[in-house]
Amino acid sequence: MTMANERLQEAIDALKSTKVRMTPQRHAILEYLYNSMSHPTADEIYKALEGKFPNMSVATVYNNLRVFKEVGIVKELTYGDASSRFDCVTTDHYHVICSECGKIVDFHYPGLNEVEALAKHVTGFQVNSHRMEVYGTCPECNGSMPH
Amino acid sequence: MTMANERLQEAIDALKSTKVRMTPQRHAILEYLYNSMSHPTADEIYKALEGKFPNMSVATVYNNLRVFKEVGIVKELTYGDASSRFDCVTTDHYHVICSECGKIVDFHYPGLNEVEALAKHVTGFQVNSHRMEVYGTCPECNGSMPH
DNA sequence: TATTACATTGTAATTCTTACAATTAATTTT
């Protein structure tokens, strides 16, 4: 069993333990998320599954992504006007985003707990979480790729 | 002259040095941005200036905020579906955002250059910038305010 | 002053997302 399938199975099990029902559409959306190594938009998922589910509504994709978020197996990445992207890796990590082509690459960085602590101290907020993104241009777009 | 007015004047001077013309609407939008210590949405600016400019179009607000961004005197803060907010403080700083009431508070943190350097090293991207926000609840919303 | 270039206005269009009512399907109870 591949790593992706293993994680998919865990996600399905997580859903089973709630009152959320498994449907063919749900399974397909989850499968797509866990197999694509990208961070697809709702519309990309919808288009990718058109072949298998000609009658599926785009509302179903949005509904289910919301359900998955509530259960905690999917994270939504929001970027201003543009469509949200969805990430089935829910462990802590950050994203580097190419300003040219929009590519999103994961990277890890030892927790920024210090920042949260400082923010709490300076502002008096009760701090829960943070988000961070790094912007730049990817090797393909900035011409630093060997060819 | 107040600090805000000084900075407003600098912004106006910055515009003069480009081919961007000064108009009453532009001046009013800038003035509002530099005097409000908040991070208003386009619509908030529009509503705030309705009294003074009954005929101003909301398109004018958007157009001008875009111009200001291009000149570099305003930054746009994007948060998913919700409206963009606009910040006339363009020096590096971060925001702490209250999940309850939406309040945004500035705070400073010594540059996260390390993060950018690591991201560059790990992903091969040419890195330009980053953004970070801290989320939590403000003193008013979490009941920790003395009263 | 006449001309040119840029700004504003009002409205229509666009995009992403959600709401809603009707139908269908999965689960539970009998």
Place this chain on the structure above:
DNA sequence: AAAATTAATTGTAAGAATTACAATGTAATA
């Protein structure tokens, strides 16, 4: 296994934020 219940899907309409566009107005320049 059939009936009853509950949840999910579908299609479409509605919503909100933002942009595009054409007509009109205003500032800068010659």
